[in-house]
Amino acid sequence: MGLEMEAVSGAAPAPAAAREQGLVEIYPLSRYYFGAKDAAGVPRGVETAADRALRLKANFAAHGLRTSVHGVLLVELFDHPHVLLLQVRNSSFMLPGGRLRHGEEDIQGLKRKLSSKLSIVDDNQADAEDEDDWQIGECIGMWWRSEFEAIPFPYMPPNFRAPKECIKMFLIRLPMSRQFIVPRNMKLLAVPLSQIHNNTQVYGPIISGIPSLLSKFSLNVISD
Numbered sequence: 001m002g003l004e005m006e007a008v009s010g011a012a013p014a015p016a017a018a019r020e021q022g023l024v025e026i027y028p029l030s031r032y033y034f035g036a037k038d039a040a041g042v043p044r045g046v047e048t049a050a051d052r053a054l055r056l057k058a059n060f061a062a063h064g065l066r067t068s069v070h071g072v073l074l075v076e077l078f079d080h081p082h083v084l085l086l087q088v089r090n091s092s093f094m095l096p097g098g099r100l101r102h103g104e105e106d107i108q109g110l111k112r113k114l115s116s117k118l119s120i121v122d123d124n125q126a127d128a129e130d131e132d133d134w135q136i137g138e139c140i141g142m143w144w145r146s147e148f149e150a151i152p153f154p155y156m157p158p159n160f161r162a163p164k165e166c167i168k169m170f171l172i173r174l175p176m177s178r179q180f181i182v183p184r185n186m187k188l189l190a191v192p193l194s195q196i197h198n199n200t201q202v203y204g205p206i207i208s209g210i211p212s213l214l215s216k217f218s219l220n221v222i223s224d
Contacts, residue, residue, distance in 0.1 A: 023218045024137075024173065029075045029082065029190055030224060031177040037120060039185035056148040056164070063102045066148075066165040069110040070097030071172040072140065072210060075190055076221050082190040083210060085203075086117065089185070093203055095169065107136050110170055118188070120181045133178075137171035140213045143206055152206060167206065169213070 059066060072095065073084040085093045096117045100109040111134045119133075143152035145165040152167055153160075182188045196203045197211040 022216065023220055024074065024171070024214075026074045026076045026081050026219055026221045027174060027176050028222065028224050029077045032075065032174075033177075033179040034188060035120075035179060035181045036184050037181050039183040053148065059099075060148075060164055065163060067100045067106075068098060068165060068167045069100060069106050069113065070095035070167070070169050071110060071114055071134075071136070072169060072214075073172045073174055074219075075174070076223055077190055077192070079221060079223050081193045081214075081219055081221055083193060083196065083207075084180075085189050085191050085207065086182070087187045087189055090187075093189075093191070093207060095207065106139075106168060106170075110134070110136055114172070117186075118180045118182060120179075135173040135175075137173045139168055140171050141169040141206070141209065143167040154205075154209070169206065169210075171214075171217075 056066070075082050075084060084096070086096055087093050096114055097110055098113045098117070100106070104112075114134050141154065143154050143166070144156050144160060144163045145152050145167070146157075146160050146163060148164050150164075152165075156163065180188055191203075193211045193214070196208050198208055200208045202208075
């Protein structure tokens, strides 16, 4: 079953390369294997708000603007697109990814973070082969925080003189099958796009905006 955008009547057809670039193949959840590995580092659910604030302030003082990169991974379930979200101790949801190292490029850093969160390796063991296994697609969104605990904006407001964090979201083009190995202190859940759409109360402004950001793509939902 395919969910594809219809061309506007009278509009010139898009070039084949552009159509292919805008097409996203989404494969069944049943084609993916899910396993677990030991948790590494301090789980986010254990760190207190005060400890996190101190850590973020210290990092900002040392390195300046914090840049985080996250991946949107889509799978098919019940003939509907689902996005894979991580959850820690039944608390808040988050996209796979995390903070870049100082001087690290977006794509390489996201590959490293995806390998540490969703592969058998951890953040310090990922080699070039592990990281090259991820096909990073388009950057579909960017948000800015004025303070570390502030609500992110999808643009840079004029009063942001020294933003504390830039958050970037990339579309990940998954193969027909692969294995996901998740730290034991996390859950990897497949959540339908219809459930997260505009649901900021549960998923926050970034995740709840994913369905709107995907509207420019043609989603080819493949079911077994």
